[in-house]
Amino acid sequence: MTNSPIYVTRPVLPSLSEILPFLERIWGSRILTNSGPLLQQFEANLASYLGVEHLTVVCNASLGLVLALRLYGITGEVITSPFSFVATCHAIRWAGAKPVFADIDPHTLNLDPAAVEAAITPQTQAIMAVHCYGVPCDTEGLADVARRHGLRLIYDAAHAFGVRKGGQPVVAQGDLSVISFHATKVFNCFEGGAIVAPDLETKQALDRLANYGIVDEVTITDVGLNTKMSELHAAVGLALLPRMNEIIAARDDIANRYWQALAQIPGIHCLCPPGQPGHNSYAFPIRVGQDYQLSRDGLYNKLREHGIHARRYFYPLISDLPAYRDLPSARPEGLAFARPAAEEILCLPLYPDLPAADQDRIIDIISRPC
Ligand code: T4K
Structure with missing residues (x-):
């Protein structure tokens, strides 16, 4: 650790x-x-x-x-x-x-x-x-x-x-x-x-x-x-x-470990199931639902307190940025699925040499956040 x-x-x-x-x-x-x-x-x-x-x-x-x-x-x-x-x-x-x-x-x-x-x-x-x-x-x-x-x-x-x-x-x-x-x-x-x-x-x-x-x-x-x-x-x-084959396989292993540990937690929805043929385990995004003990931002802050830099990719929505928010297509009522995705998704640390002890610490905090 x-x-x-x-x-x-x-x-x-x-x-x-x-x-x-x-x-x-x-x-x-x-x-x-x-x-x-x-x-x-x-x-x-x-x-x-x-x-x-x-x-x-x-x-x-x-x-x-x-x-x-x-x-x-x-x-x-x-x-x-x-x-x-x-x-x-x-x-x-x-x-x-x-x-x-x-x-x-x-x-x-x-x-x-x-x-x-x-x-x-x-x-x-x-x-x-x-x-x-x-x-x-x-x-x-x-x-x-x-x-x-x-x-x-x-x-x-x-x-x-x-x-x-x-x-x-x-x-x-x-x-x-x-x-x-x-x-x-x-x-x-x-x-x-x-x-x-x-x-x-x-x-x-x-x-x-x-x-x-x-x-x-x-x-x-x-x-x-x-x-x-x-x-x-x-x-x-x-x-x-x-x-690269070895690197992607190592990413798959990390994603698989997250999946095994997190998929059963009420309110945590793992979005990219590992083991999909041809996937590259680019990220491990979770969706933090209403039935979890913290909001997405609450979990983001809790992890930060422990030095864990999970990221809210992709928040804010591009359509909410000053350069784009005045476009007619940026109106929130037209983006009914994109908006909650930006509010609820958190990407957990994932890289091939993420130490198992560090991953366990992340899993532990998500399992018992309060
Ligand atoms: N389209 C999509 C869908 C994309 O996601 C991106 C880039 C692009 C197009 C454009 O591709 P490029 O023009 O970059 O080829 C990062 C990256 O800068 C960006 O390339 C990437 N997407 C995006 C998703 O993430 P930030 O601002 O979140 O990066 P940053 O500096 O906060 O880095 C994240 C973490 O990575 C750091 O906390 C530590 C680690 N890191 C980062 C760098 C740069 C390292 O350990 N070493 C490093 O050298 O944007």
Whole structure:
């Protein structure tokens, strides 16, 4: 047991001996960025690990989402979830488009296709759905709505590294999917992300957008950005990737231990049952019901008193933030399931090397909070 704070997550790092050979290659070549050899190798290894053919690695998922929207020239309305990290909606604004909120399904916490369909107007151009906590969206339902209304379907797959649905990689769904490799994610490169593309032509277009729109020394075809990943970040990814099965299995074990201990407590509803095939145990969210002894915030504060930093992902709702709350779709009566989710959900500490004694302490406090 430790008295130091227990955070909601901790990144896994490659050992220094695992990363050193990659650093030696960088120092030897003095190629530091601009699609260097490590970045290219990382893209190939990553695509193979994820089971997809084409992807563009970028410096973070936020800019990946901006590029995805820019690729299709989307400046009209984009229907999205209010129950997500702010980056989802900020990306829509940075791309020059207009976010429109639709409600979530109370079970998956992801966009409800029927609510999406009800929010469509003549200005709607795209849907940006989030696989919240790595739980797959209703991809068939969303694809059906997108197809019938001629909309682009872009997935914020920030949480969905390695997730499979029906045996297939969930990041292969939709027009594009954007994964995050931030320090807080299942797989990290300190900072980073990837956009999964359906074909080589789309990948090449994304590569150009990620590098100012440059085709060659004298040809610049698009108003691109600089969203490249450096060789140093790619080195971290290359060194960590071979350990990902082991890392996800360790996360599953922690999630399973929580489930065994907490699922029977009155008022505590565990939202992501472990052992679901293809899940990545991104988080362990619990819903604190009326029949628990404390409110969600009461439990959050109680854990804090003990140095345990559980987090209220995602509170406040994006639609309640000053930048978005005046949008017509932000009215609370239209978000009947998202609002209670933001008020009742708490994500417990989960990372592969969370010590069992620390996890027992967390379980103990939740079991006997008063
Ligand atoms: N879409 C969704 C659905 C997302 O969740 C995110 C990011 C994005 C898009 C955008 O992806 P990126 O552009 O970041 O690639 C964190 C992360 O900063 C953010 O990446 C993440 N979602 C979000 C859910 O969580 P904070 O403000 O809660 O992070 P912070 O600094 O409080 O970190 C949480 C805990 O993690 C700390 O208490 C300790 C631990 N930690 C954190 C960092 C950064 C470490 O141990 N080491 C570290 O280096 O936003």
